[in-house]
Amino acid sequence: MAAPSARMDNYNQSHTKLSKTEKKFLRKQTKARYTLLRHEGIESVSHVTESLVIANGGLGNSVSRTLLLKVLERYGSVEALLMPPNKPYSFVRYRTKEESQKAYVTLNGKEIVDDLGQNITLYLNFVEKVHWEDLRPPVLPPGLMIVEEIVSPEDEEKILQSIDWTDNSVAQNAQKSLKHRKVKHYGYEFCYDNNNVDKDKPLPGGLPDICHSILEKCLKEGHIKYIPDQLTVNQYEPGQGIPPHIDTHSAFENEIISLSLGAEIVMDFKHPDGCMVSVLLPQRSLLVMTGESRYLWTHGITPRKFDIIQASEEQKSGIIISDAGNLTLKKRGVRTSFTFRKVRRTPCDCSYPLVCDSQSCHQSETFPSFPENDKEASELEQEYVHRVYEEIAEHFSSTRHTPWPQIRAFLKALPKGSIVADIGCGNGKYLGLNKEIYMIGCDRSQSLVEICRERQFEAFVCDALAVPIRSESCDACISIAVIHHFATAERRLATLQELARLLRPGGKALIYVWAMEQEYNKQKSKYLKGNRDSEEKELHLNSGVLASGLLGEQNPGTSSQISVCSISTINDLKDRGCNVNEVINSKLPVHTNRTSFHSQDVLVPWHLKRCQDKHAEPLKLTPDLEGPHNPNPVFHRYYHVFCEGELETSCRMLSNISIQQSFYDQGNWCVIFKKL
Structure with a gap:
């Protein structure tokens, strides 16, 4: 050898x-x-x-x-x-x-x-060096508690044996075999079609007798304040899980407790602002959810056969710290969970009305209608985009720190000395990414621009509809998560025209907008598609994208020569087969975070967390959002989420560009175009 x-x-x-x-x-x-x-x-x-x-x-x-x-x-x-x-x-x-x-x-x-x-x-x-940095240690969601060894191994065995998965004589509808797990209900059946219970139809027999001593112990030790009357038993084989969800507010009272028997499991909790905490639930432990963890955070179990846990034996329960030097895999066993709830008899009056089904019906009248003209669109953007970003800038910036790989590749592939404009630069996370190019950023938010300047980046305040940069002076432009904030098709097209104006001939623009089809991120076959012309191949080679299999089918057709904003873009999109929903003269719906979009024009909640920096200026809050019942105020941002093909179609209405790539990336539709 x-x-x-x-x-x-x-x-x-x-x-x-x-x-x-x-x-x-x-x-x-x-x-x-x-x-x-x-x-x-x-x-x-x-x-x-x-x-x-x-x-x-x-x-x-x-x-x-x-x-x-x-x-x-x-x-x-x-x-x-x-x-x-x-x-x-x-x-x-x-x-x-x-x-x-x-x-x-x-x-x-x-x-x-x-x-x-x-x-x-x-x-x-x-x-030369590793490219991994430990995240800041997370904390348990407020209101979440884990009680270890709540039952003995002997009692665990008795409880598991008491559940006969082959006997369904108690009630015809008490037991179900779902796609991802076995389920059995006691007290009341949980209806999965509406995520609620029929409060007038209790199941015969009530809760199993063997559960009474456990519940009395929890009550005596102060883990719960009242005895539950509904029980759902889930059996999870290795590889099975349950999607992220929040138990319906109007269905159950504040306290939800879950007993883990047979095996441990890692459960993921996610806040609407994107913060996720993985929590280890040991065998024979009790999970208690109240308050914010119950009403605001989703919880779910990722379907897999192994869990990522701490390699050291010291930790038995709690947060899985993202310590790359102390993580390993552990094979899952068969876990049976006993989730106890108390059926609610009155409407929910929690402190989270904007995500509460009992209180959401009272919110609809306070939200605006879809704009019918440019003046109304401008006013909508001022109230539900510009003002909101001024209020949430610091919290927003704290959640935006990791560059996305495709955007990184685009910027890294640019020739040395390129002049690049980031239109809608936010906190400037892309401005310093490539030290060999010159980048300048602009944003409508004064507060976000000030954050850029604190980081020693070149940035200024302006509107994406009128950027004070000389025409044909940029080698490249990027517009990341900006255009979807404009409230009419004409205004969105105008922002695309502005990007094209800034580019020199041969210059390229990269654009990201939110996608309506959020489920596409699980379909890798539709991850990336584009025209396989020589220019596109050159782009891939220059950006280091040499792995095969990422390019999809060729897009038929050529660039449209239409360039005036007065053309009805919505009608053009319908003619091309796009699934565009008109919402003229209707109230804008409030989107439920972490769920599929049901409308293209929506208000998306942002749950503000107050700054913990003692040196920071106090946040300015609107009076109706403050108060003891709303410690974390909620703001709403306007979005027009794009359907498949819509961004491409809008770009083709420009007469002086050609589309180089069109692809889907982590919940966004994206286009790269080149100025002719």
Whole structure:
């Protein structure tokens, strides 16, 4: 067998001197390298270092810390193994370069058997440094509590045996076999068609007798304030889960408790602002949800056969910290949950009226109608876009810190010295991404622009409809999550015209808007599509997108020559088969966060969390949103969510551009166009 250095020299030879097997390996290694660069911003180096990135060797594709460490330690002393949560790669740092080089040469292209018993092939590349930073430690959602060892192992066995999944003699509708789990109801049947209970039709028999002692114990120890009268028993096999949801406000009282028997599980809690906390529920533990955790946060179980948990044995319950140096996989067992609730007899009067089904009917009259003219559209944007971003700027900025891979790739691919305008730059998270180009940002929010300036970025205040930059002075423009805030088709088209005006001939613009079809993010076959012309291929090569399989079908048709804003864009979209919903003379609906869109023109709630910085200026709040019953005020932003093909069609109404790419990215429709 050739020495490691000799094998590495062979890798650097031209492909004509390599065997078919070696050529195939090189192609796959190159693909892995560019995939990591494109999606994660991980850049490898050609020289030997102590650190390696291991593609396919991560928690996200069923490789546990124990398994990977065992493989890696065969080649030297491992100083650190970082395994980011849910990622299909990991980082390893050896004590010496010689050990790292040995692992690189020996493990590259090597197959291992993962924890699911599947063969996977590892691909390694050298890196100067790891590209993983631990997140700020999260905290449990307010009102959430975990009580460990609430029952003994003996009582656990008795309770599990008391549930006869084969006997349904108590009531014909008490037991169901859902697609993702077995379910049995006691006291009242939970109706999944309306996420509620029929309060006039209790099930015979009430709750199982064996549950009474547990509930009395919870009442005595202060975990609950009243005895529940409804029970849902769920049995989860490994690989099964339940979608994120909030138990209907009007159906049940404040307290919801869930007993985990048979196995532990990781449950994900998510706040409407996007904050997610993964919580470990140990076997024989009790989960108690009240207040904000009950009414505002969704909770769900991701369907998978392994959970990501802390590798150390110290933690038994609570938050799974995103510590890439202390995470591993644990195989799931069969878990049976006993979720107790008390049926509500009066309307819910919680502190979250905008997400409460009992109180939402009183909110509809306070919201505006869809604008009928440009003046009304401008007023709507002023109240439900401009004013809102001034109020939430600091909180909004705290949630916007990680550049998206496709946008990163676009900016990184631009030639050195390019002049780039970020129209609607927000807190400026893209302004300093590429140090070899000159970027300037603008935003309608004075508060967000001030945050940019604090970060030493060039930014100024203006409206995207009239950008005070000289025509044809920019090599590229980006508009990320901006155009969907304009309230008419004509105003949205005008923003596209403004982007085209700023570009020099040959310059390119990247545009992102929210997509109505949120479920598309699970359909990778529709992830990216575009015209396979020579210019597009050049774009992909320049941005490092060399992995095959990302391009979809070719889009038929050529660019339209229509360019005037007075054309009815909505009618044009309908003619082209787009699913456009007109909402003229109707109240704008309030969207329920983390659910599918049912209207293209909506108001999206933002639940403001007050700044904790003692040096920060106090937030200015509107009087109707303050008060003891609303400690976290809610603001509403106007959105026009785009249906498939709508953004492309609007761009084609410009006479001086050609569409280079059209793709879907993480809930957004995106277009790259080039100025002719």
